[in-house]
Amino acid sequence: MNIRINQEVKEALEKGLPVVSLESTIISHGMPYPKNVETALKVEEEVRKNGAIPATIGIIDGVCVVGLTKDEIEQFATRKDVVKVSRRDLPVVMAKKLWGATTVATTMIVSKMAGIKVFVTGGIGGVHRGANETFDISADLQELANTDVLVVCAGAKAILDLPLTLEYLETFGVPVLGYKTDELPAFYSRHSGLNVDYNMDTTKECALVMYNKWNNGLKGGILLTNPIEEQYSLDFDKMDAIIKDACIKATKEGIKGKKLTPFLLSYIKDVTKGESLESNIELVLNNARVGAQIAKDYSELIHE
Ligand code: PSU
Numbered sequence: 001m002n003i004r005i006n007q008e009v010k011e012a013l014e015k016g017l018p019v020v021s022l023e024s025t026i027i028s029h030g031m032p033y034p035k036n037v038e039t040a041l042k043v044e045e046e047v048r049k050n051g052a053i054p055a056t057i058g059i060i061d062g063v064c065v066v067g068l069t070k071d072e073i074e075q076f077a078t079r080k081d082v083v084k085v086s087r088r089d090l091p092v093v094m095a096k097k098l099w100g101a102t103t104v105a106t107t108m109i110v111s112k113m114a115g116i117k118v119f120v121t122g123g124i125g126g127v128h129r130g131a132n133e134t135f136d137i138s139a140d141l142q143e144l145a146n147t148d149v150l151v152v153c154a155g156a157k158a159i160l161d162l163p164l165t166l167e168y169l170e171t172f173g174v175p176v177l178g179y180k181t182d183e184l185p186a187f188y189s190r191h192s193g194l195n196v197d198y199n200m201d202t203t204k205e206c207a208l209v210m211y212n213k214w215n216n217g218l219k220g221g222i223l224l225t226n227p228i229e230e231q232y233s234l235d236f237d238k239m240d241a242i243i244k245d246a247c248i249k250a251t252k253e254g255i256k257g258k259k260l261t262p263f264l265l266s267y268i269k270d271v272t273k274g275e276s277l278e279s280n281i282e283l284v285l286n287n288a289r290v291g292a293q294i295a296k297d298y299s300e301l302i303h304e
């Protein structure tokens with residue numbers, strides 16, 4: 001298989017210790033340098049502090065690497081030739097031996113190959129606003145439908161059509177859980193006005209959902225949405241207005257396909273003068289704490 005698992009991660013997996021995977025698109029295409037590398041390293045540290053082993057995933061010269069080194073993370077943060085790799089891109093990037101940053105979809109695929117059950121990120125892709133015309137629905141959603149990994153995120157940005165994203169996930173049988181909340185968080189804000197399917201009171205309960213899903217042959221992912229902490233959250237209406245402007249600008253400039261999400265993220269960051277970036281960093285750290293705890297609970301549960 002076209003995969004290389006670093007020694008520490010390999011040993012942890014063999015011993016059944018908790019491991020949390022992390023994506024690289026957020027590094028190469030989601031945040032500017034040097035915040036991207038600083039954040040990636042801080043998130044790994046946060047996973048460790050909370051008792052799990054971090055495994056940042058990326059593709060180097062066509063090989064899926066599970067557990068990037070500091071130096072490799074730095075390269076993902078600075079190189080200009082890193083392809084954004086979703087499911088359809090994966091075999092081509094392997095064949096051509098390119099560098100590739102893994103999206104939520106591909107990080108799930110590689111996590112599954114490696115045997116990692118918990119993956120922490122910021123926001124997932126979903127059904128874009130205007131998808132009834134553009135058909136722009138992220139491959140992340142099909143991956144959640146099919147691949148057995150729990151994904152911890154802070155909900156989805158309002159660059160997406162949140163109600164349609166929830167409908168899609170329901171159709172494909174993906175449980176949408178809220179960590180200590182009934183409401184779907186909207187990335188920068190704790191509130192969206194929409195409900196999650198179930199409120200999870202504890203990380204142990206999340207581990208039990210994983211166990212009961214996969215042990216009963218119910219294939220596919222689980223989405224755990226964890227609201228940003230109050231002190232870092234931004235006003236929903238203010239962000240919504242900025243995002244609407246971003247979408248209009250993207251349409252005007254003819255930005256679509258895989259370029260759309262990075263374009264919107266960068267526009268929002270510029271308009272908020274980096275305020276959104278600080279929130280983004282804090283919410284990923286918050287997800288790392290919860291994800292590490294779930295990985296611990298799950299590994300205890302299956303080794304009882
Ligand atoms: N949403 C964010 N930040 C991100 C992404 C999404 O708030 O960095 C990235 C993730 O890697 C996600 C990808 O999997 O964008 C989705 O891209 P697309 O919409 O092209 O499928």
Ligand code: MN
Nearest residue numbers: 136137138257
């Ligand atoms: Mn898309």
